Amino acid sequence: PEGDDVFYCVNWSDGTGEVCTGPFPSGQPITASHIWTEPGTYTIIIKAEDTNNAESDPGTFIVTIAEAPSMQITVAGGFGVKATLTNNGPIDLTHINWSITLDGGLILAGKTTTGTIPGLENGGERTIKPSLVLGFGKTTILVSATSEEGINANTTASGFVLGPFILGVK
Template sequence: FTITTNDPDYDEVFYMINWSDGSEELLIGPFDSGENVIINHIWTETGLYSIQAKAIDSYDVESDLAIFEFSLSKTELEIVAISGGFGSVTIDIKNIGENIAEEVSSIVSVRGGLFSEINLTHTCSGCSECGTTLDPGAVKTENTGEAGFIIGLGSIEVSASAWANNAEIISKKTNGFVFGPLIIIL
């Protein structure tokens, strides 16, 4: 967070901050009037927070209380399916949490084949084309066809991971078989 106060008398300024998470109230300073002050804080629980801050100059003159509210929400993802097809592998990522997943990203790797000739990785890093959010209960599909066409013969291993800014990384592995461009997941 960045805080700035312009004291009319150009007095030095202190800041009193309550993070509304049960931690001690914070008094920091002095700072010059008009100086941008960067303050960091880490919340360990999800929930609605009401940050309260006020400026106090060197003569104990106080500003009005400024209140900033925000919600810190976590969610949970699950890779609900890994499926084969014609020349590609598809994964389905479901938001099984109660909050919107933000900046959803995934990576899918397909390795193997009779002579280890299959080595393909598809990455989606939350770009606008991939869809940056995922509503609770919604499913996002990623397909390795965007990274290349798979053709070969033999066993393969598929590794998939997904995460979001507010969800932990999850991973899933499975095996399959490639016969030409046909991919069968076991």
């Protein structure tokens, strides 16, 4: 109030402690940002302190950080190759474009296959696979998927193609 310069102190309530910035001219608006690394509900406490150590009453704000959406891919062999997409939540995913590519060896059929899954509910799984794989030799299996919400997943595995079979997938 006396026109003293002001420090602004914020506690984000995530264990990082109180962080003070300034000094700023009295009355100057400032902005602050923070990235939480864990989902949860946090009480943000902010106060102002002038250069004469006079403090404002703390203000509080409550923010809830949701779990980030994610998708996981697992690959298996056998008769052909198949990949399982798992939606780890917390939201349903829509229009998931996917691809499976076999790189290496002599691949006569099923080298690259693409498709779209209309939707995948929270916690749901969907298996994707080429209609036919035919070849011979060591190969690298690349699987990728991207949802309309911008959630991406990629994985790589290796195996051995023997006719229509994919053996030793790791």
